[in-house]
Amino acid sequence: MTVSYDAAPALYIDGEWRSGDGRDTQAVVNPATGEAIGQVPLATAQDLDDALAAAERGFAVWKATDVDARGAILRKAAEILRGRAKDIGKLLTMEQGKPVAEATGEVMGAAQILDWSAEEAKRIYGRVLVRPTGQRSIVIKQPVGPVAAFSPWNFPVYLMAKKLGPALASGCSVISKPPEETPACCGALMQALHDAGMPKGVVQLVHGVPDTVSRHLMGSKVIRKVSFTGSVGVGKHLMKLAADNLQRVTMELGGHAPVLIFDDCDLEKTLDMVVPQKFRNAGQVCVSPTRFYVQDSIYDRFIDGFAERTKTITTGSGLDSGTKMGPLANVRRPDAIEELVGDAIASGARVMAGGSRGDEGYFFQPTLLADVPDSASIMNNEPFGPVAVSARFDTVEDAIAKANRLPFGLAAFAFTENGRRANIIGDAIEAGMVGVNSFGISGVDTPFGGVKDSGFGSEGGPEGFDSYLVTKVIHQA
Numbered sequence: 001m002t003v004s005y006d007a008a009p010a011l012y013i014d015g016e017w018r019s020g021d022g023r024d025t026q027a028v029v030n031p032a033t034g035e036a037i038g039q040v041p042l043a044t045a046q047d048l049d050d051a052l053a054a055a056e057r058g059f060a061v062w063k064a065t066d067v068d069a070r071g072a073i074l075r076k077a078a079e080i081l082r083g084r085a086k087d088i089g090k091l092l093t094m095e096q097g098k099p100v101a102e103a104t105g106e107v108m109g110a111a112q113i114l115d116w117s118a119e120e121a122k123r124i125y126g127r128v129l130v131r132p133t134g135q136r137s138i139v140i141k142q143p144v145g146p147v148a149a150f151s152p153w154n155f156p157v158y159l160m161a162k163k164l165g166p167a168l169a170s171g172c173s174v175i176s177k178p179p180e181e182t183p184a185c186c187g188a189l190m191q192a193l194h195d196a197g198m199p200k201g202v203v204q205l206v207h208g209v210p211d212t213v214s215r216h217l218m219g220s221k222v223i224r225k226v227s228f229t230g231s232v233g234v235g236k237h238l239m240k241l242a243a244d245n246l247q248r249v250t251m252e253l254g255g256h257a258p259v260l261i262f263d264d265c266d267l268e269k270t271l272d273m274v275v276p277q278k279f280r281n282a283g284q285v286c287v288s289p290t291r292f293y294v295q296d297s298i299y300d301r302f303i304d305g306f307a308e309r310t311k312t313i314t315t316g317s318g319l320d321s322g323t324k325m326g327p328l329a330n331v332r333r334p335d336a337i338e339e340l341v342g343d344a345i346a347s348g349a350r351v352m353a354g355g356s357r358g359d360e361g362y363f364f365q366p367t368l369l370a371d372v373p374d375s376a377s378i379m380n381n382e383p384f385g386p387v388a389v390s391a392r393f394d395t396v397e398d399a400i401a402k403a404n405r406l407p408f409g410l411a412a413f414a415f416t417e418n419g420r421r422a423n424i425i426g427d428a429i430e431a432g433m434v435g436v437n438s439f440g441i442s443g444v445d446t447p448f449g450g451v452k453d454s455g456f457g458s459e460g461g462p463e464g465f466d467s468y469l470v471t472k473v474i475h476q477a
Contacts, residue, residue: 003090003319005030007184009040011047011207014054015200018047026180026207031097031327031362032317040183043208048216051175051204055146056222058201059173063143065199070169071118076196078111078118084188085111088157092185093318096153097326097362098281100318103185110161110189116444117165120462124170124469136476141469143171144248145224148217150210150238152230153179153329154284154384156186162448162459163227164193168203170468172225175204177213181330214238221245225468228252229286232408232453250467251455252448255286255410256382258403260393260425261302262416263295265437270415271302275309277439279325279366283386284333287411287433287441290383292390293402299392303352303370306388310353313366327362328385337364337385340378344369344389347376354386380406396421404430410450411441432458 009028011018020041028038043051062070081088089104096103129137149163160178167174178186190205206213217223218241226242228235229252242249261270278289294302318326328334334357341355354367364386372379372389379389393399403412412431416422422436432450433441442448447458458464 003094005037005091005094005184007038007091007187009038009183009187009207011041011043012187012190012194012203012205013047013051014204015194023047028095028181028183029330030094031329032319034331034361037094038184040180040207042180043206043213045216048206048208048213051206052146052217052220052222054201054204055173055175058199058203059143059146061199062168062173062202063171065171067121067124070171071121073193073196073198074114074118074165074169077192077198078114080192080195081107081111081114081189084192088185088188090319091188092157092182093326095182095185096156096329098318099323099326102281103318106155106158107185110157113158113161113165113444117169120166120465121169123462124465134477137473139471139473142472144468144470145172146222147172147174147225147227147468148214148223149174149176150214150226150228150230151176151178153181154281154286156182157189159229160186160189162464163229164189164203166459166464167225167227167468170465172468173202175206175217175223177206177208177210177217180207183207210234215241218242218245218247223247226250227459227467229459235455248467250449250457250459252286252457252459253410253450253453253455254382254384254408255288255450255454256291256380256406256408257287257289257411257413257431258291258293258429259289259412260399260403260414260416261292261294261298262399262414262418262421263297264417265415266417267298267301267305271305271309273439274415275306275313276324278388279310279313279386282325282328282364284329284384288384289413289439290388291379291402292388293393293399294390295399296392296394299390303368303390306390307352307368310366310368310388315358315363315365325366325386327358328364329362331362333385334358334362334364337383337387340381340383341367341369341387344372344376344378347373349373349376349389374405382408396424400425400428404428407453408450409452410454411435413439
């Protein structure tokens with residue numbers, strides 16, 4: 001498929017688009033070729049000040065807007081996204097690399113988030129307390145204020161919508177700072193909100209040097225809430241910045257998801273599930289199954305079956321219909337993966353499939369490593385790429401200990417046909433989300449978040465609204 005990149009990435013502030021004229025720019029690169037396909041403007045200090053002022057004005061308008069009116073705009077934006085999903089999906093693929101079918105599905109998922117958020121806003125309930133006759137004490141929920149929302153490049157449209165949906169539905173204004181790698185597809189989401197009738201100042205979109213933008217926005221008392229999805233290191237940095245102005249934070253940080261494969265699982269069915277899930281979005285998924293711990297009695301059969309399936313995965317441009325796995329998203333990722341794989345091999349791991357980078361673009365082969373020791377760097381640091389690592393275990397207690405060994409606790413998975421064992425695993429695994437015989441751990445109506453170094457707070461579900469709301473009690477005698 002040949003598609004031209006005719007987008008013109010821009011900033012969106014106070015209801016208007018701002019181009020790159022008079023601003024520094026950064027190249028937008030197609031990861032399948034490594035070639036620059038466009039330029040994204042970087043916000044100036046004045047742009048950021050204007051965004052803050054607009055968000056402050058916009059909040060005053062939006063918090064007073066009836067919940068049905070807010071919901072109608074969000075539902076209209078969702079409808080617009082669905083109508084433009086194929087075109088936005090192509091932009092997403094050119095900027096991020098994933099197969100276009102996955103990219104289009106991501107846009108549809110973003111629309112679903114806006115729809116669900118619009119409806120859930122009607123269920124922001126308070127309560128009336130029991131008091132003597134003639135007295136009243138009521139508890140109400142109100143929007144916290146302007147929000148700074150920082151979203152990553154692996155699911156740029158979906159994760160941006162996951163922050164915008166509940167924030168806007170709650171009555172907050174937002175300054176969204178999506179990734180510079182994927183500006184056009186994120187701009188398309190903003191355009192949908194604009195075309196749906198979002199009032200000026202309620203939502204802004206800015207790009208720029210991440211640390212510069214975060215320091216400027218979070219240094220202002222206008223911002224009352226920060227939502228971030230990204231690495232543990234950056235999350236800790238933002239929490240320190242938030243402390244200065246006591247801004248509340250939601251942190252969805254890194255993971256290193258363990259997968260426990262027990263000998264009573266349906267082996268062929270399990271393999272058919274885990275292999276495509278591992279290499280979805282080239283492994284660039286915060287909940288990607290990565291550390292495969294397999295019970296000793298089926299280890300060799302599992303590894304052989306995994307390797308056989310891995311070798312059939314077709315890589316290439318995400319715009320090609322036959323592609324099952326696209327490139328990594330940026331120039332940094334192949335180098336990082338190559339270093340981790342090399343260290344694992346030096347530590348004694350066996351390469352069962354893949355193991356090498358591509359000749360052009362930012363490709364790395366779908367890779368399976370067997371007998372990887374705990375001392376290998378890849379067993380301790382999230383690869384965020386198309387590499388599955390495996391090791392043996394003997395008992396349930398051994399498997400749980402291995403799964404909980406790291407400071408991460410975002411997602412974990414287990415495959416077993418033993419119901420009692422499934423209950424034990426669900427209770428004992430230290431993770432915010434556990435999937436048993438399933439990878440379906442993320443839905444618009446379910447909380448999404450981690451424990452330990454994987455962060456705190458939830459996105460999704462009714463719990464995803466909590467951090468955008470403040471609780472007020474009113475007493476009347």
